[in-house]
Amino acid sequence: MTSKENHKKYNCDDIEKYAQQYLDDQLDENKKKLFNEHLEYCLPCDKKMEFEQKLKEIVHKKLSHKEAVDNLKRNLNKFITDSE
Amino acid sequence: MITEKQKEFSKLIDPHLSSLYSTALRMTHNQSDAEDLVQDTLFKAFRALDQFQKNTNFRAWVFRILVNTFITAYRKAIKQPQKVSYDDMEEFFLYKRLDETVSLQETSKEEFLENLFDDDVKDALESLPYQFRLVVLLCDVEGFSYNEIANIIDAPLGTVMSRLYRGRKLLQRQLWNYAKTRGYITDDFKRKS
Secondary structure, eight states: OTTTTTOSOOOHHHHHHHHHHHHTTOSOHHHHHHHHHHHHHOHHHHHHHHHHHHHHHHHHHHHOSOOOOHHHHHHHHHHHHHOO | OOOHHHHHHHHHHGGGHHHHHHHHHHHHSSHHHHHHHHHHHHHHHHHTGGGSOTTSOHHHHHHHHHHHHHHHHTHHHHHSOOOOOOTTOOTTHHHHHHHTBTTOOHHHHHHHHHTOOHHHHHHHHHTSOHHHHHHHIIIIITOOOHHHHHHHHTOOHHHHHHHHHHHHHHHHHHHHHHHHHTTSSOGGGOBOO
16 A cells, blocks of 8 residues: 555545545545545445435534524623723 | 724624534533633624734634634643543444444434434533544534634644544544433344354
């Protein structure tokens, strides 16, 4: 694996290595292509990535609902009027 | 008498109040500390508004102030060595554990995620050491890019990535622990021999 940038195909270890970057769309085009090619023929890796994607969505969904900020808004109006 | 600066600030800050508060809440664990943290942040942001360059990323700018304010206020607590065990830090940790349990078919793994309570995910996240929690929040909840996060927490890109990936793995481990203790994974789902 010394010339990992040049080898033609990704194996399952490469998928583990780049999984998170793939998930966040941080891989360059070449790596992304190799990654996708592996997923096309490796069902176990494809399933794992699907699960990771889903988990990321769930974390986002469960934690990003809007908190009420009425208090903060009231105080905001108060301090910006007081501070000048 | 409302000045132009006040009007401008209100307009800029309004869309981000809720995310600032949610992030503060996840970092401080309680409403009153979170409100204080956001108040301080707003105050500093308003004072520093002249330094904000128009048409740059206001959201990242104000989150950077939030993070700085948090770190200053909680410096003492943060400096405590955080005991994290890095055992079980393999990739796909949760998937692999679920995969090792009998009776959980592919659809059920997804169902497992769907059936998690909001509080399970919140508690799991809040259990992470703060530097991991912060990066996971900024990326997965607030949707900041790696570069934006590097700027917000004032750390190199490599640090952002390692904290994010470790944080996600710790989160998976925590979710797996909840699954076991809360009976989502019952004794019927013994490990495959």
